[in-house]
């Protein structure tokens with residue numbers, strides 16, 4: 035097992051990466067001195083696979099767990115579902131010392147974390163991420179929240195988990211599409227902060243796609259270490275944490291205009307990162323051949339890299355991007371790379387440049403939509 039520390043003073047915690055961690059959930063919670071009563075929030079896909087094991091592990095350590103199961107999918111990240119969870123927590127008589135276990139992917143983690151951040155003005159929670167995307171990104175760092183119709187994650191809070199348990203065994207049953215979606219966040223760390231990781235992914239993508247255990251353990255632990263460093267330096271995204279939004283301006287916009295259904299998050303940010311790489315080549319000095327390498331690695335990972343939008347949809351994309359917390363003086367702000375492994379946030383990008391790059395992603399002449 036590997037451990038990564040997230041040093042945040044009295045909110046510090048450990049991320050554990052290894053096999054069979056779900057069966058040790060109760061022991062970890064016991065060590066954290068959490069209250070007796072707890073609720074596992076999971077979804078209709080993950081619950082049937084893992085909730086029994088979580089309940090067993092918690093009971094064996096003396097806890098009194100119950101389960102809330104929400105419908106699988108991005109639609110669970112809504113204020114309506116948050117309200118339903120509050121009602122159930124009240125019915126189950128959760129107290130200030132009680133805790134929530136988020137058992138599932140990024141949607142469950144964000145939802146359960148937001149419920150924990152706000153119920154009784156905040157109760158502890160533990161992340162047990164069961165997807166690659168949640169293990170390398172969303173379960174770490176305390177960003178929790180839900181979507182509005184107008185955009186993704188527009189309501190939320192910062193609420194750090196007490197611990198994160200990344201059980202590699204959970205990844206073996208992950209549907210191929212979801213697994214590849216997680217790789218989009220893995221590649222992102224290489225682009226923004228770790229050229230060695232990026233080269234390693236170029237070399238070892240075949241092994242990564244076969245879900246080779248030791249390769250995965252190394253890569254997940256590396257991503258968690260990079261995320262921990264960024265979060266420790268800037269917990270509430272006043273600066274460097276914004277780097278993690280590489281590819282997310284276009285990506286979140288795309289998810290919003292397609293009703294959070296057509297693209298998985300990783301697929302949307304794959305297209306978004308290719309767009310950001312092309313913008314970086316035009317505006318921030320990224321060599322064209324490195325923008326090509328970024329494009330090619332997403333292709334190798336089996337992720338989408340093209341985008342064809344009708345004119346009305348493109349307008350909707352711009353509108354959604356403007357709502358996505360990343361605007362300054364009316365101009366959209368992007369994270370752009372200078373080289374692979376080095377990026378800068380807060381780069382203002384004129385609409386005309388975005389249009390040129392969107393034309394390229396549509397496979398056409400950059401000058402013509």
Ligand code: GLY
Pocket residue numbers: 171172174175177275278279
């Ligand atoms: N997923 C981006 C962040 O945690 O800041």
